Amino acid sequence: MPSLANVTSGIKPTKAEWRRRARDRLANLAVPKGSLGQLLDLAEQLVAIKQTLEPRVGRRVVVIMAGDHGVVREGVSSFPQEVTTQMVRNFVAGGAAINVLAAVVGARVIVVDMGVAAPLDDLAQKRKIISCKIAPGTWNMTEGPAMTRKQAVRSVESGIAVVGQLVQEGLDLLATGDMGIGNTTPSSAILSVLAGLPAREVTGRGTGIDDRMLENKVRVIETAISLNRPDAGDPLDVLAKVGGLEIGGIAGLILGAAYHKIPVLVDGFISSAGAILAQALAPASTDYMIAAHLSSELGHRPTLDRLGLRPLLDLDLHLGEGTGGVLAMKLVEAAAAVVGTMLSFDAAGVSRGGRVSTP
Secondary structure, X not given: OOOHHHHHHHOOOOOHHHHHHHHHHHHOEOOOOOOOOHHHHHHHHHHHHHOOOOOOOOOEEEEEEEEOOHHHHHOOOOOOOHHHHHHHHHHHHOOOHHHHHHHHHOEEEEXXXXXXXXXXHHHHHOOOOEEOOOOOOOOOOOOOOOOOXXXXXXXXXXXXXXXXHHHHHOOOXXXXXXXXXXXXXXXXXXXXXXXXOOHHHHOOOOOOOOHHHHHHHHHHHHHHHHHHOOOOOOHHHHHHHHOOHHHHHHHHHHHHHHHOOOOEEEOOHHHHHHHHHHHHHOHHHHHHEEEOEOOOOOOHHHHHHHHOOOOOEOOOOOOOOOHHHHHHHXXXXXXXXXXXXXXXXXXXXXXXXXXXXXX
């Protein structure tokens, strides 16, 4: 497995030449110029990532990174911590929203235990999940760092390793997913530090907490940042002090995808927190990211602004699990089909600019 340093140094921007070739191809399609809107931008991005005018996106996977958070003891979630374990088992049983939606788009669902508090050895031994467990959850970040720097590095490298394994098996398109009760709290903390925004402006209701709990959640994040003093210039320090093991794993998924030149659909707020960590570690990784949707979670729009990404969907989703990511896969498939199979004016014998073209 390549080290984090080797991966980040190995991630290169997509090539301008392939973007030019894609634009030339798209400009000659038998439709009015720009009429397919954002789909054309997506097609151009796919060509640049895949370095072919016929990009394939058929082998699709959504990876759900799972982990628990010590900060839930501060009353930041309306659900108890044991729900993380229960939902992981539900994913394996095929009964969750992500399972239903992934089946619709033909995507495999893979669950990775990054730091679930309860043991999941039975699932790992049966190869129902991938075990990369670093610790049984993070520590309470209001009392000290959420994890050690070594654990932070391991979490990112674990995500990279998962992508490496998937590439060997065959991977064309990746979506990120998450599961971890309380994980909107570290996600808001990460965004607050890296974007330099007040915690109040990026902290939402997560699992549907009331006004009193929301005020407490903001105070918890402010306390954690004040106590731990994460260095905004050092993304691994931010991850270690106020992050989550599954968020580090998501950052690793994105870096691994960029390293292997795989387009990666970034799901909602938690996945986007992993994405801004990936961007901070390797700025060129953003070229390989596709924002699946705009979550209704308060901090998601400023996170996408920070990434410079425009979401494909706006469906008022705020579930996580990778649900928005898999829903967007059909749009990615459509963009690949447009650039790869649609006829040009000349080939279709369609008039353009007052001249009738013949095949």
